[in-house]
Amino acid sequence: MAFIERAARALAASLDNREWEALDAALQRKFRMAARAVLETLHEPDEFMMEAGAEIVRHVGPDESDEAYRNDAANIWRLMASATLAENGHA
Structure with a gap:
């Protein structure tokens, strides 16, 4: 869906x-x-979201597989959304 x-x-x-x-x-x-x-x-992340996503990007290596990059991207999205929820009191 x-x-x-x-x-x-x-x-x-x-x-x-x-x-x-x-x-x-x-x-x-x-x-x-x-x-x-x-x-x-x-679509436009706030500071909390950018910092949460940056945590994953800091650990991305050039030798990762395509699947690992997809998982990194998904984790960035999740962390950014979680940061927004936590910022607004919905941890």
């Missing part, structure tokens, strides 16, 4: 007490638009 879809469903679950499938198409579309707006906001 794509990130926007997962985010839209998470927003719907936290804001609406019905199953995703029970929401009409217009409401599902609104949640997708909200998820997209959140992702657009996350």
Whole structure:
């Protein structure tokens, strides 16, 4: 499932007490638009996010495999998101 879809469903679950499938198409579309707006906001990291991501980059070596680089990129994203959540009191 794509990130926007997962985010839209998470927003719907936290804001609406019905199953995703029970929401009409217009409401599902609104949640997708909200998820997209959140992702657009996350596009530019803040200082806490950049520092969290920098922790991984400092340890990247030239001899890593493609899979290792993919894992590093995923870990950077996770650490940056975690830093944002922690900064806002959601550790």
